[in-house]
Amino acid sequence: MGNIKKSFFNKKGGIVKTIAIVNQKGGCGKTTIAINLSAALVKKNYKVLLVDLDPQAHATYSLGANANLSITDIMEAIAENKQLSCEDILKSLWENFYIIPSSIGLASLEHRLINKENKLALLSSLLKNILNFDYCILDCPPNLGLLTLNALWTSQYAIIPLSMCDYSLRGVEILKNIILMIKEQQNSCPITFYLLNGVDKRYKFVENFITKAKLQLNTLLLDTQIRTNIHLREAASSGKSIFQYKPDSRGAQDFYTLAEEVEKITSQSNWVSLFLKDNSFSEVYVAGDFNNWNKDQKYRLSKIGDIWSINLALDKGKYCYKFVNQESWFSDPHNNLTETDPFGGKNSVLIIK
Ligand SMILES: Nc1ncnc2c1ncn2[C@@H]1O[C@H](COP(=O)(O)OP(=O)(O)OP(=O)(O)O)[C@@H](O)[C@H]1O
Ligand SMILES: [Mg+2]
Structure with missing residues (x-):
């Protein structure tokens, strides 16, 4: 039930930590975050691979990385069981920073792959050969x-970037459903966090939005906030990361702080996401061995659409737990592993290996 799956080990024996920057809403900052988080991690001495999966190829162009071969060629080769080495596609940007560029052809490839068997696992078969990254x-x-x-x-x-408007929270409902679907199919799913981007506290509506997002998302919301910073926009149009373009800017500070938070989160290897689908509860907590069966604010689930969820970082071991809504305690309907509790009811069980 441990959630860290699909683990590709790098040559140092560690796991290649794979992070999708995702949101179907256009212009919320995905590419800005993908580029500058990568660059910040490189600054912290990690070896980083950025994969541009967008046919618009904004990350590729922003870093001046357009090339003859792109992710389109390699996805096509995988889909047709042809040999094409990942090393042919990797482009070195600077020391310890590599990109797999994108190209416009990726858009039509997507249509051609739709009937392919294993169509959801094409990228993972590419990445499992790319080992030498942190x-x-x-x-x-x-x-x-x-x-x-x-x-x-x-x-x-x-990481789901959120821009400062109310509907950005509503827009992620479908995404949340997809993540739950993946959890049901793989028995694991990406551990998902939200990141506020374009924060400008001079505006009252931004303060209001942050208060609302904190209340709703609770521990799923990253502490780091990326402020609005014109240098982030300028860096993208001059083919540079913020650290090369304006290292003393607020943008550079925010991305360095984000890299520190990401480093902390990804150094915990035993994450589990719990989910609950329900539209009638007003609050749900998880209580178990890991928190002395207490209804603690830190263990309050976040609600997006009709999905409640929480991420737990647990040490190896066996844990019993229940969900709690007001005074009603019940087992996790998405977890078949249960044990009889001392009162004759059922506890859900997690085994972290
Ligand atoms: N924190 C920020 N401060 C200032 N400008 C920003 C910030 N974040 C993003 N931008 C600018 O907003 C625009 C949209 O950002 P970006 O391209 O990163 O979004 P996106 O989610 O990748 O868009 P798409 O959905 O089209 O791929 C860009 O011009 C970018 O430079
Ligand atoms: Mg983009």
């Missing part, structure tokens, strides 16, 4: 098509 960051297109599904299928983590 992080792999996937920049997704603004839709929930096959490429985004491939990214979610293969990733251990997902």
Whole structure:
């Protein structure tokens, strides 16, 4: 039941940590975050691969990385069982920073792959051959098509950028349903966090939005916020990351802080996401061995659409738990592993190996 699956080991014996930057809403900052989070991780001495999965190829162009061969060629080769080495496609940007570029042809390839067997696992068969990295960051297109599904299928983590408007929270309901579907099919899914982008606290509506997002998303919301910073926009149009373009800017500070938070999260290897589908509860908590069976704010589930969820970082071991709505305690309907509790009811059980 442990959630870190699909683990590709790098040459240092560690796991290549794969993070999808995903949201079907256009212009919420996916590419800006994919590029500058990658660059910040490189600054922290990690070896990083950025995969541009968007046929618009914005990350590719923003980094001046367009090339003859792109992700389109390699996905096509995988789909047709042809040999094409990943090394042929990797493009070195600077020391420890590589990109797999995209190209416009990816859009038509998506249509051709739709009837293919294993169509959700094409990207993971590409990435399992790319071992020598600490992080792999996937920049997704603004839709929930096959490429985004491939990214979610293969990733251990997902970051969903949110722009400062109320409907950005409503827009992620379908995405949340897809992540739950992946969990049901794979018995694991990307551990998903939300990131506020374009924060400008001079505006009252931004303050209001942040308060609302904190209340709704609770522990799923990253502490780091990316402020609006014109240098982020300028860096993209000059083919640079923010660290090369304006290293002393607020944008650079925010991305360095984000890299620190991502480093902390991804250093915990035993994450589990719990889900509950329901539209009638007003609040749901999880209580179990891991929190002395307490209804603690830290263990309050977040609600997006009709899906409640929480991410738990647990040490190896066996844990019993229940969900709690007001005074009613019940087992997890998405977990078949149960044990009789001392009162004759059922506890859900997690085994973290
Ligand atoms: N924090 C920020 N401050 C200032 N400008 C930003 C910030 N985040 C993003 N932008 C700008 O907003 C625009 C959209 O951002 P970006 O391209 O990263 O979004 P996206 O989600 O990747 O878009 P798409 O869905 O089209 O792929 C870009 O011009 C980018 O430079
Ligand atoms: Mg983009």
